Amino acid sequence: MILTITPNPAVDQTVQIEEDLEAGRVQRSTGAQFDSGGNGINVSQFLRAFDAETVATGITGGFTGYFIEQDLADYDVPTDFVGTDEPTRLNTTIHAAGNEYKLNQSGPDVDPSIVDDIIATAQDHDPDVLNIGGSLPPGLSSDAVDRIASAGDWETALDIHGEQLVELDHGAEYVKPNEVELEAATGVDIDSIDDCAQAARELQSMGFERVLASMGSEGAMLVTPEETLYAPALDVDAVDTVGAGDSMFAGALWAYEQGRSDEDALKTAVSVSSQVVEVHGPSARDLDPEARIDDVRLWSMR
Known part of the structure; x- marks a missing residue:
């Protein structure tokens, strides 16, 4: 679970x-x-x-x-x-x-x-x-994340701000930054896929076993202890990107919980996000994590 x-x-x-919008005027939605x-x-x-x-x-x-x-x-x-x-x-x-x-x-x-x-x-x-995700409310610091993550015999998955990632005393099995968070955590300016790979590898070296980097319309990257995998986004009619990164993480975590390989985890992540961007809003009631796996292409960036 x-x-x-x-x-x-x-x-x-x-x-x-x-x-x-106009200042000083009542307007109707x-x-x-x-x-x-x-x-x-x-x-x-x-x-x-x-x-x-x-x-x-x-x-x-x-x-x-x-x-x-x-x-x-x-x-x-x-x-x-x-x-x-x-x-x-x-x-x-x-x-x-x-x-x-x-x-x-x-x-x-x-x-x-x-x-x-x-x-x-x-x-x-x-x-x-x-899985610990999102910002921290006033009153809590990165120490709260460390305490929660280390309080049980579970694998930890993080999707928190890049500045907070580098403040942690403990690593995690999974982490999902976007490019902005990667830049904040590593100081690497990301202007290309190779830059993203460099930043993701640097983050992994800080104690994060697997780094799933969401790259918007360019797809996603997964850095593991053995290799760096890249998958471009699928060609779909995107109407709303809200929740796309979160759906990627959900797909990857589901795949790992099922005992799937790193390759399948990345394919599942891209498959799920391609379905989510086709609907409005961050929610969905019915998704098939394996629906488009065969359409996802992978490259190994060793």
């Missing part, structure tokens, strides 16, 4: 209006959508979309926290969140006349002692893989 921990989840509000947000939450949703066993936990509070729990129940995602008095953050994206505006809240200010409750929750579920 894969347990996901999202320390700082969010309700993602997406609003559409037909004209550009033409549509709005609310989604549960956060790297770990997204991973759990994708795992359930291909009928894998998972539990989503993390820190929630207030009416927004209640929304997340109800929304995940609608997607058949089991939850066991740790509660806090302050509301879970609300992140807003506004699409207005071809422009995009984003306003992300920092999240509730939490006491570091809440990490004890998160650890107890994780230990109760005793997962095979523990």
